[in-house]
Amino acid sequence: MSEQKQPVSVVGLGDMGAALALAFVDAGHPTTVWNRTMEKADRLVQMGATAAPSLVAAASASPLVVVNVTGGEVARGLLERAGDALAYSDVVNLSDGTAGDARRTAAWAAAHGVGYVHGQIETIPAGIGEPSSVIVYGGSAEVYERHRTTLDVLAGNGRLVSGDPGTAALFGMGIHSVMWGLLNGFVHASGMLTAEGVEVGTFLAGADVQLRQLHDFLGVLAAEIDKGEYAVPTSGLATHLPSIEDLLRQGEDVGLDNELVEVTRRWVARAVGDGHGADNYSRLVDYVRAG
Template sequence: MTTASERNDAQPAVTVIGLGEMGFALAGAFLEGGHPTTVWNRTAERADPLVARGAERAATVRDAVAASPLVVVSVKGNATARALLESSGDALSGRSVLNLTDGTSAESRAVAEWVGDQGAQYLHGQIMTIAPGIGGAETVVFYGGSDAVFHRFQPALRLIGGRATLVSADAGVPALYGMAVHGTMWGALNGFLHAAALLSSEGIEVKRFLDDAGPSVAALLGSFPMMADEVDRGEYATQYGALQHHRPSVEDLVRESEARNIDVDFPGYTLGLVNKALENGHGDDSYSRLIEHFRKR
């Protein structure tokens, strides 16, 4: 039976399956946005504060799925997400599933295919924030999958994050986007912490360094579009800043780190990449050439 709230396209009913830290925040955002919200969690007591705020507690996953046209899943792992959805039986048919569970691109695609086979539409989302950031105007969420689901529920999706973007019809792409951001983040953070250790060994305040070197650090991000263009074109020859000119600076960083008893694994890895590229005759190419090292053949 279709309820009045299900027919309300302005504020459709939403179900949230999984009330961990992120799922709890999601359910709260939908409630605050005025959406009739049904919740289910394996540990039922976790829903108590949400029920006190107006949420409906479903006794089973099947009941939760049947309650709303939009079913949001936020659990640990896509295997768990699929198992829970499977337990809803034929209640899934005709619904729209938004899976916000972390995992690989292949896992996302597998869940998308299975959901489609059940007569439901599928959208996968990759949230680029921690739970307190849910609902922020600048919070980024990458979506992939059904264009129809994205546009039908776009107002509700913006309650999760103001920067909601449908990046592909392929449900696996959001996971790749997320991993690309995280990979860039960890590389940058590790580089910065190595730099901080180097500076601290001299008694230099790291904040002072940032005040003085801010423009140089900011310029690094400004180089990404140029590198992206080189990678996309597969053309790396450059007039300035070629790999052969990087090597002396990396060697200096390794020697300085050794002299100060700072771990050299991070700059040493970079030096190894540069040396290998030079040995292969790429000394006149830009730093982007090193992507070939990461592409296993």
């Protein structure tokens, strides 16, 4: 006899929500779906999902209700609308949002006796169900453990990182912040290289070792930031300045948008001017925190 899989409801069938629902259907979970615009359920129903006639019907159809809509406020609004229909369900909210959004939604759930976990998806819809994909969760360990096997259908690397739902949201935004910093630098570098006729692929092929070293350097900075100790014997912030000036002048020579590098110079020059030239790059976190 085949194993009975846990029923799941999926609220929100945009690009990501449809991928989540499909992963549950593919894994054999009885899957109830609801979307504000119900036409988006048609393809999923053809694949084996059941369309709920209303949000309330979707909320009461399964012991696990997965929500994936545009942002934390929209998600909270839908949960409030579902109200008592969630009385016998746990909610896993996979909608992006701030730490405050996640905590406010968790507080609403706690006040209404609804088990709650916030999850931060760290992949694109095509990555859902892949062994390499990551979703980090925050909130009730009891709720997470109750649904862990079901949630593991969505990503090979699902894990609870904190009892605080806001921390999971922060982990997601932390990755975004690092990602955009890296991507912006890559785009600037690409503009500079190609303006001089150098192929980006050729550059990248020779940059493997340095990029790996950069990744390792983050570990060094993290330890310094967590201890609040920034001094280094060599290669402190002051040594960055001439290289930043070179990068700026090269950009000017070929007419690049140099705004990103100007921000870098401003941050570093300010810290050096305040007497922190012998500190590591980690010192800049004080300036970011000060706003």
